[in-house]
Amino acid sequence: MTQLLKAEGVSKSFGGLKAVSDFDFYIDNGSLVGLIGPNGAGKTTAFNLITGVYQPTKGNIEFDSNSIVGLKPYQITQRGIARTFQNIRLFSELSVLDNVKIAYHSHVKYGLVEAVLRLGRYFGEEKRVEERSMELLRIFKLDDKAQEIAKNLPYGAQRRLEIARALAAQPKLLLLDEPAAGMNPQETQELMEMIRWIRKEFGLTILLIEHDMSLVMGICERIYVLEYGIIIANGTPGEIKKNPEVIRAYLGGEA
């Protein structure tokens, strides 16, 4: 299996604090990988390094066999990595449909002049974007709320909309930062099904951060465990459950 994402010796320091150190990490094409760890372990920092929000102090990150270190977040998205946020960041005053349409930005094929004079590909492309956005909304059961303002959606629906919006950017790798945060067990169960389904349907590779162990253990094929910025374990859910280092990190003491 080819490796879609590979990080080698990546470190990130904020002043004297080493948020992530010597991070070695790979994700196979088509796999579903989890990243877990106690609060403050550096999981979101790892996400921000992959998506270009932070630049690594040291080390290299390769995506699709090309280094992505030094690229801006929008360039990384254009190469095929899309993400959701731990604290939801929707375009909250816009309609649900517009939220998704915006994410098609890098795939719209008309220029500024065509847009301003409404010539050439403008109408065809706009129609295509609207149709495909509605399709995505249907998949996430949001199509009946397409004209609603995003901030008025219930919490679970906002989480789903964030995933729909990330998919509209047509990524190869999808990063989900705590997708089940704030969901009840029933919603979490539905989300699990949804993640499995979109992965198959869109041929995606997925990396997710999650605190809900039932979700992580239920769907991930491989799990990385992070503690104090260092990867302490890596393996299948079965192996991780039995790993003494992981048990120590979560429960404390001499296990």
Place this chain on the structure above:
Amino acid sequence: MNSLRKTDLIMLVFGVALFIVLQGLITGRILNSFWQLNLIILCINIILSVSLNLINGYTGQFSLGHAGFMAIGAYVSVVLTTNFHWPFLIALLAGGAGAGFLGFLIGLPTLRLYGDYLAIATLGLGEIIRITIMNIEYVGGAAGFMNIPHNTTFTWAFFLMLATLFIIKNFVNSTHGRACIAIRENEIAAEAMGINTTKYKVMAFTIGAGFAGVAGGLFAHCFYIINPTSFTFMQSFNYLIMVVLGGLGSITGSIAGAFAVTFVSAGLASWPEFRMIIYALMLILLMFYRPQGLFGYIEITDFKIFSRFRGGRKS
């Protein structure tokens, strides 16, 4: 035919009809020269408020330097028409291009700033432009530039206003405009969705400054003389009032705002000291009863009467 194009066509027919009526009133001498001038000023103010709305309302970058860009357009175009005898339209477009280019140069460094800091920086830049002009002897310095041909007619002002509305409306309703709106809503998320935020902020700023330049050219050719005191930061505030009054993020709102401010100002021409009191009252009442502006994010074409022409689209 496409339903969106139909809406455009209806608006165009409506615009031309309005023009014929107003032009009729002018040629029939029913409107005296004072109201004629105010109609021209209204068109210019609409260009300014709509272009400022692109920067402040749609892209969410708080700029207070609009009068500065207007000054660039005014001075470039009057030099070209008066000293070099260029055709009026070409001179106006050159003024717009000059202001747009300056907007681009200024936008690159200043748009790294956020919120209040950007407002202060653009306020300062507007003043720098004005004071620089005041010290250039070639354009008359503080005394002003004289003997400008009286080229701006109601026809010029009206049709350039229509062109501005058409271009800016189409811009904001395209993927480029959506990119700008995304920046206003959440810059981090916009960047994560593949939008080059720097590029679009600078683009909105450049386009906005360019149209301010065209408006400045129109304004300068209304009178025989212009001087730098016409382009102080109080003018920038005036345009900001129009935008905020009408609604940040609504073109219809900017037109309404320009309309209200222009006619309140014209109606109080004999009592200039009341103007600022009335503006202040208008804004206070607005903040109490309708903080999103008269129109909020809504456009006139969103109203039911238009959906009848629009085919199957729900709204």
